[in-house]
Amino acid sequence: MPANSHDEQMGAYTEAVKSGLYAKQSGLTGKYDNVRRYWEDETTRANLRPYLHNLIKHQRYRMERLHILDLGCGSADGYELLKGVRQQDPSLQQVEIDLISAEVLGRYKGIDLNEDLLDQARGIYGNNPKMIFEQGDFCTGLELSKEENYDLYFTSFGTCSHHNDDETFVEMMAKIAENTLNYSIVTCDWLGRWSYEWQSLWTNDLDEFKNMDYVVSYIYEKEERERRRDELQHLTLRLMSRGEAEKLIQKASQRAGIEITPLRWFDRSIFTGRHMDTGDYNHYAQPxxxxxxxxxxxxxxxxxxxxxxxxxxxxxxxxxxxxxxxxxxxxxxxxxxxxxxxxxxxxxxxxxxxxxxxxxxxxxxxxxxxxxxxxxxxxxxxxxxxxxxxxxxxxxxxxxxxxxxxxxxxxxxxxxxxxxxxxxxxxx
Ligand SMILES: C[S@@+](CC[C@H](N)C(=O)[O-])C[C@H]1O[C@@H](n2cnc3c(N)ncnc32)[C@H](O)[C@@H]1O
Known part of the structure; x- marks a missing residue:
């Protein structure tokens, strides 16, 4: 029926605004800004591609599909990241270019501590029978049954830095090693210890200073940030260097009695981390x-x-x-x-x-x-x-x-x- 009154017509606009779909899209700010989409996600994909490719080849050879466990999955951004990994140099004519095609994926399970984020993930992917979201805590013991094995154990965007105590990280990695049936790939993602954006936190005493007080201040523009300074959220997050991480991986290998072999290390966002723009931890950081x-x-x-x-x-x-x-x-x-x-x-x-x-x-x-x-x-x-x-x-x-x-x-x-x-x- 055509809307005739002025109020009814305006109601249609109000509904559209409420839905959020009428909002202006911009890659200049926010969680999914351009650096996140075109630099960070793509850098992770490029580094992961050869190992994921091999893993899928391995699974095909064994006539098995790919099983993924996303630790600290949040609203399942990790799934989107993985789904976006493309084949190496596809031709211009090729249409199916995803490495993880529908035929390849067997199961994706995401665990997270936060029920709100899990609900968000279920809201997006709840209709997909291959995807499961459960509450779980990777710091107090990963619940992995003997029947529940994965081929890819995945973490993204600093999630491993939530292990404020190294012991819980070692325990998690040892469990993953024990749980692996034949062959698996594991990605660990931390905050880098030597990022320029927090130069004031650089220290020569790595044992003394491990965790930083991470202020989630970058979500606001400068004036808003300063106005809300007292109500900003703080996280305690482990700063990690390659040398420290290597020692922890060795320790987990020894504990499980199973070799965990490093394949690749990479730094992501050298001068483009989110705190470059806030200058909260380095007065000289430029936006x-x-x-x-x-x-x-x-x-x-x-x-x-x-x-x-x-x-x-x-x-x-x-x-x-x-x-x-x-x-x-x-x-x-x-x-x-x-x-x-x-x-x-x-x-x-x-x-x-x-x-x-x-x-x-x-x-x-x-x-x-x-x-x-x-x-x-x-x-x-x-x-x-x-x-x-x-x-x-x-x-x-x-x-x-x-x-x-x-x-x-x-x-x-x-x-x-x-x-x-x-x-x-x-x-x-
Ligand atoms: C930096 S976010 C990353 C979220 C998502 N993987 C992404 O790439 O956007 C870290 C996530 O780890 C979750 N988390 C923190 N500590 C956890 C724990 N002990 N066990 C399970 N999840 C945890 C948080 O709730 C959050 O969703």
Whole structure:
């Protein structure tokens, strides 16, 4: 029936607003901002891909499907992350590109302490008979029966840092090793001990200082954050370095009497962690996450100067200062090079006017590769008259190039917001 009165018509808008689906979508802020989707999720996927690929091959060979246990699943973001892992280099014509296809997935079980988050997960996936969500506490003993085995034990986005006592982490890993039937992959995700965003917490006494008081302040804009300072949520979270994590894994292996073998370590979000923008733990931190979010936001022009990093060293931490200086130099070179290309490109002539910035052979290979990439992008799209080539192609491509650059320069030591370890347990 057509709505005729003014009130009835307005009621339709009110309903739409209440549903939340009428809200403005933006990748500039919030839990699922652009850095989360295009950098963090994608970096985890890229690192996990070869091991997940092998695992699935292994399962196919045994005529078995994949069973996943997501520890600290929250609202099942880990499932979405895993579902988004694609095959390596699919062709442009290929349509089915997910590694975990419907045929591959046997069961996904998520456990979490928080019932509200579990309800949210059930609200999204409750109709899928392959997906189960249960309340469970991985710190006070993981309940795993003999019949309940998994092929992938997964944690994401700092979940392992909820083990404030190392003993509970060792116990959880030993249980996972014992529970593995033939072969499994385990991913452990912590907050990195040496992230620049909390430089004030760097310490030489690792035994003395393990957990940080993590303020969830980044969800608000600056003024709102300061207004609500007293009511902000605090979490106690373990800061982890690679050396410390290796010792804990060894301890769990010994306890279970089963080898837990590290396959890969990687750092995620070196200069783009959420607390870069708050400066809560480092007065010198620049709002780099916001700047990178802007690069990936369609239709929005980014000031390249906002991407230039001025790293401030900390006395007595030369090994970290040397590392961050090197990353910062490469990052800034790529940003300035892109700005230089854009400055001297003339769309009406479809070519450069003036001297094109050069790529010195002395630069590190990953930097040269990304500079070459961005030069090709500018030359190939800079002339386009429609579709905002700078905002919608050149800037996102600079974002991906910066992401690839830092991924090439990281060494999985805990020098970023997230430190991730991927392990295998092989009893075959
Ligand atoms: C950083 S969040 C990650 C959530 C989700 N995996 C994601 O990637 O967005 C950590 C999650 O671990 C859960 N958690 C914390 N301590 C826990 C415990 N002892 N046992 C089970 N879950 C826990 C929290 O409720 C929260 O959902």
């Amino acid at each position: 780099m996450r916001r700047a990178v979010n802007s690069l990936h936001e369609s239709g929005l022009r980014t000031d390249f100067d906002s991407l230039v990093i001025d790293y401030m060293p900390k006395q007595e931490f030369d090994f970290l200062n040397d590392y961050f200086n090197r990353v910062q130099m490469c990052w800034n070179r790529l940003v300035n090079y892109t700005a230089g290309l854009v400055r001297c490109y003339d769309p009406s002539k479809r070519s450069y006017t003036g001297a094109v910035p050069d790529i010195p052979a002395s630069y590190p290979r990953p930097l040269r590769k990304m500079m070459e990439h961005i030069r090709l992008v500018v030359e190939n799209v800079g002339w386009m008259e429609s579709g905002l080539p700078r905002e919608n192609i050149i800037e996102p491509q600079l974002g991906y190039s910066l992401r690839n650059l830092v991924s090439s320069l990281q060494d999985g030591q805990g020098c970023a917001h997230g430190l991730v370890g991927i392990f295998k347990i092989d009893k075959t």
